[in-house]
Amino acid sequence: MKQIVTGGQMKFLDDYTIRKIGIPSLVLMERAALSVYQALLEEKFPLKKVLVLCGTGNNGGDGVAVARMLHVTGVSADICILGKKDHYTEEMRKQVNIAENYHISFVKNAVPAEYTTIVDAVFGVGLSREVDGIYRDTIEALNRSEARIMAVDIPSGISADTGKVLGCAVKADVTVTFAYEKAGLLFYPGASYAGKVRTADIGIYKLPRNDFELSVLRCEEKDLYRIPERKPDGNKGTYGKIFLAAGSRDISGAAYLSACAALRTGAGMIKVHTREENRQVLTTMLPEAMYSFYDDEEIKKEQIQEGLTWADVIGVGPGLGTGQQAEDILYTILAEGGKPLLIDADGLNLLAGRMEVLTQYPAPILITPHLGEFSRISGVSVKEWKEAPLYLTRRFAQKYHLTVVCKDSRTVISDGSEEIFINTSGNSGMATAGSGDVLFGILMGLLAQGLTAKEAAPLGVYFHGMAGDLAASQKGEYSMIAGDMITQTTEILKKRGTVL
Ligand SMILES: NC(=O)C1=CN([C@@H]2O[C@H](COP(=O)(O)OP(=O)(O)OC[C@H]3O[C@@H](n4cnc5c(N)ncnc54)[C@H](OP(=O)(O)O)[C@@H]3O)[C@@H](O)[C@H]2O)[C@@H](O)CC1
Ligand SMILES: [K+]
Structure with a gap:
């Protein structure tokens, strides 16, 4: 650091x-x-x-x-x-x-x-x-x-x-x-x-x-050693089980990218809870994940509860939509999750104006809003944030007891404590559809492997930026797409052993 x-x-x-x-x-x-x-x-x-x-x-x-x-x-x-x-x-x-x-x-x-x-x-x-x-x-x-x-x-x-x-x-x-x-x-x-x-x-x-x-820090390549070591006697349970509620009718990409990134980052198992329409595409593209599906009927709480009990880490949001079913899923998770929880995208949109419900959650919460979403959930305009990014991100994290990853060209990360992070890896090519879903997956993967939200957030953001930099070096900033960043996580994890 x-x-x-x-x-x-x-x-x-x-x-x-x-x-x-x-x-x-x-x-x-x-x-x-x-x-x-x-x-x-x-x-x-x-x-x-x-x-x-x-x-x-x-x-x-x-x-x-x-x-x-x-x-x-x-x-x-x-x-x-x-x-x-x-x-x-x-x-x-x-x-x-x-x-x-x-x-x-x-x-x-x-x-x-x-x-x-x-x-x-x-x-x-x-x-x-x-x-x-x-x-x-x-x-x-x-x-x-x-x-x-x-x-x-x-x-x-x-x-x-x-x-x-x-x-x-x-x-x-x-x-x-x-x-x-x-x-x-x-x-x-x-x-x-x-x-x-x-x-x-x-x-x-x-x-x-x-x-x-107030200690302002940034990660550097040698911090990759903070990614937990693989244990020779580990099994897939050792590296964590993730329950991910993502995707909606005809939106399967966000669920795919985040689940795939989590597995590629080293998570042991992931169960994706998504709409029936996504069954074929997801089970074909990512057979390594487990699935539970829901359709037009009322959401089955037992299905979700089962996933929550099984999991070590919970993720909600990517491509989830903001309809009634999405809201029911989110609130079921908030009421019964009780495990480290990541919320992004539509999950955050659903929470706008009701952020105080998060303060009741009994386990750590990590949220990953981009500046527009941050503005919606905090009432702080983008212009105001640019005037005092460190102070405003930290104040928000303190107010709702969260770890906040406020995504911008220089992402700011705060858990409200006296340590706050600015990320410097990454490039403009990462402003591409699905990039945030990949970050979400990387963060789930790190949490599943035992890092705390405060440890995972700056490291995951840095890791994601490095993946983006490697993708840009191969495909160029114009042409790189989110999937290229997942491919590059492999290269970064290979480096982990060489930076000590
Ligand atoms: N011994 C040390 O401390 C060391 C310091 N070091 C060096 O010193 C630097 C800090 O020095 P510093 O504190 O003197 O301030 P500095 O950046 O030179 O500017 C202040 C001057 O600018 C003026 N001013 C400000 N805004 C203005 C504006 N918009 N328009 C017009 N004027 C404006 C202000 O004027 P005033 O407000 O008094 O009217 C004042 O005269 C630091 O960056 C490093 O390079 C190193 O050598 C290591 C040892
Ligand atoms: K100068």
């Missing part, structure tokens, strides 16, 4: 390192600038003529130090400072003083088009409001230039918390961020403004994970 920070947390850690640990601010700044200088060389930036664009804060101070490092190695570097002298931080003042002693050239009205490389050191984590005036004009001119752009810590204009563009923002080719990735570099549009992100260790104190009041 990788630790991510918000802008406020980074400022706290900077401050803690300086005041409590005792590393002087200028030492951190020197290391920060050196890491940017090295990145300029390693990423082969064209250093014929470099402009370092600085703000008045410490991000600007980093920039002035980078200009000095370039200057002493014979690179022609101009410094242009936006903002007034009386706004300089103490560190910025010292850096400017050093640069003046070196006779580095300061320019007033830089023309970005004249430079081969531009270092963006206007705003870092201290950006506090919309960018306008001279800042906006300069950033827009910079984005129009042909120069390669290196952002210091975060592209100026991007919110370090949400990735939002505050007015306007620098479009960088490479960003060197210090100590930790900032949440704003992971969320879109910030992620696409940052270009390639390099994280540099500059000596900031590494706070233990448990000491963060």
Whole structure:
């Protein structure tokens, strides 16, 4: 797991390192600038003529130090400072003083088009409001230039918390961020403004994970080892039994994809409860599953109860429909399930406006709404969510005692505790029919194998994104379809043994 920070947390850690640990601010700044200088060389930036664009804060101070490092190695570097002298931080003042002693050239009205490389050191984590005036004009001119752009810590204009563009923002080719990735570099549009992100260790104190009041994390490939190991003496019961209510009249695909993904992820057994019309197609396509069918008559509660008693994990929703039968199935499960429960799609649509019934359920519940569904069940608009994705997802999880997987280009996962996850795997090709059903199946598969909802959710989402990335590498983002992701789960599970 990788630790991510918000802008406020980074400022706290900077401050803690300086005041409590005792590393002087200028030492951190020197290391920060050196890491940017090295990145300029390693990423082969064209250093014929470099402009370092600085703000008045410490991000600007980093920039002035980078200009000095370039200057002493014979690179022609101009410094242009936006903002007034009386706004300089103490560190910025010292850096400017050093640069003046070196006779580095300061320019007033830089023309970005004249430079081969531009270092963006206007705003870092201290950006506090919309960018306008001279800042906006300069950033827009910079984005129009042909120069390669290196952002210091975060592209100026991007919110370090949400990735939002505050007015306007620098479009960088490479960003060197210090100590930790900032949440704003992971969320879109910030992620696409940052270009390639390099994280540099500059000596900031590494706070233990448990000491963060709110710990923002992301999974990485080595976390695959968290998928439970297969036991040589295991049997199909060892790997869990799933009861899945999915599919409706003429909708069999969602049931197929989720059930198949669950089995491919390693679940021992699955029983699909679905409409009679799906009998032939499902039993032909997925004979490995067991089935119970219902028709136009009233749903048979005993049939469902039998499945619930047998199962270790329950899933409800994919392709279920929102008619009376679907509602009866959902409420039977809520009343009598009592086992870890996953709800998606139509299951969530049926719950809109009645979410409080979930707080009565005696076992963990995991829900996987996309942003539209989240909006419907929470009353939070998509626009509001984008302003505060971490806070709003967590608040919702707390309110209804759930693990929430809020699906977006950067899925946010929270069980309401102090640990919250942002997922970074995946690609635009995954915005394809049935992709959510595959995720649902993967999550059921992980829960069936004994992971808790909190463990399964971030790992399953990451796993699903990896499957999407592998599918895209083979079929391309345009052509890949949901079934390709199931095929790739096989490849990912093969990797499990190699990442330890
Ligand atoms: N010692 C350390 O702490 C270390 C810090 N490090 C580096 O420092 C960065 C953080 O520095 P920081 O806290 O000084 O804030 P920073 O990002 O430079 O911006 C603040 C300035 O911007 C201004 N401003 C804000 N919004 C604005 C707007 N919309 N439009 C116009 N102005 C606006 C604001 O002005 P004011 O609000 O005072 O008017 C203030 O002058 C961090 O990202 C990293 O790069 C590293 O060197 C490691 C050691
Ligand atoms: K910057």
